[in-house]
Amino acid sequence: EVQLVESGGGLVKPGGSLRLSCAASGFTFSSYSMNWVRQAPGKGLEWVSSISSSSSYIYYADSVKGRFTISRDNAKNSLYLQMNSLRAEDTAVYYCARAKSGSYVLFDYWGQGTLVTVSS
Amino acid sequence: DIQMTQSPSSLSASVGDRVTITCQASQDISNYLNWYQQKPGKAPKLLIYDASNLETGVPSRFSGSGSGTDFTFTISSLQPEDIATYYCQQYDNLPSTFGQGTKLEIK
Numbered sequence: 001e002v003q004l005v006e007s008g009g010g011l012v013k014p015g016g017s018l019r020l021s022c023a024a025s026g027f028t029f030s031s032y033s034m035n036w037v038r039q040a041p042g043k044g045l046e047w048v049s050s051i052s053s054s055s056s057y058i059y060y061a062d063s064v065k066g067r068f069t070i071s072r073d074n075a076k077n078s079l080y081l082q083m084n085s086l087r088a089e090d091t092a093v094y095y096c097a098r099a100k101s102g103s104y105v106l107f108d109y110w111g112q113g114t115l116v117t118v119s120s
Numbered sequence: 121d122i123q124m125t126q127s128p129s130s131l132s133a134s135v136g137d138r139v140t141i142t143c144q145a146s147q148d149i150s151n152y153l154n155w156y157q158q159k160p161g162k163a164p165k166l167l168i169y170d171a172s173n174l175e176t177g178v179p180s181r182f183s184g185s186g187s188g189t190d191f192t193f194t195i196s197s198l199q200p201e202d203i204a205t206y207y208c209q210q211y212d213n214l215p216s217t218f219g220q221g222t223k224l225e226i227k
Contacts, residue, residue: 045209045218046218062215103211104211105214108169108175111163
């Protein structure tokens with residue numbers, strides 16, 4: 001069974017940093033592109049970042065480019081999102097999502113999400 | 121960025137009804153269009169990919185159609201467990217973008 005479990009969310013002050021993690025199991029992690037997708041409270045879905053299976057290709061939404069860094073450790077079956085210079089508008093539930101085989105951003109499995117709150 | 125416009129934004133229907141949601145892209149996205157279901161407090165779930173392909177394990181009452189800029193998502197016979205918010209998503213170009221969602225309620 002495919003499982004994605006996010007962790008690392010919490011309350012952080014504007015300008016602060018946070019590192020999210022996503023532990024994957026139940027599939028060959030190194031064969032799939034992975035993503036972060038976020039959802040502000042009561043709002044819709046926003047794609048944040050993608051990373052290819054071997055980390056060769058990385059993409060970001062303009063809203064986070066230069067502030068967030070996506071990475072992965074295939075030996076540890078883990079995905080990460082380093083978030084710096086956080087703003088109030090980054091407050092959201094952050095989901096880790098697997099991309100369907102052969103795609104970057106067709107999300108076939110999602111984690112349960114981790115809440116990031118940016119507030120003073 | 122490609123804008124995705126869903127309608128309606130909310131919908132109330134009775135059990136057994138046929139329900140249709142539309143999604144319009146601001147430019148041609150071929151068939152690179154997916155539909156997700158999100159129940160309250162839960163992660164989204166992929167239902168339809170590439171406009172009309174039913175994801176494995178998804179009930180056949182769900183279907184999708186369309187290409188280019190205009191897409192339709194249909195529930196042939198609404199069930200109580202279908203209460204959720206539904207989102208379309210284009211992935212023809214990055215950034216991948218979602219529609220604003222359609223909240224489906226039981227009448």
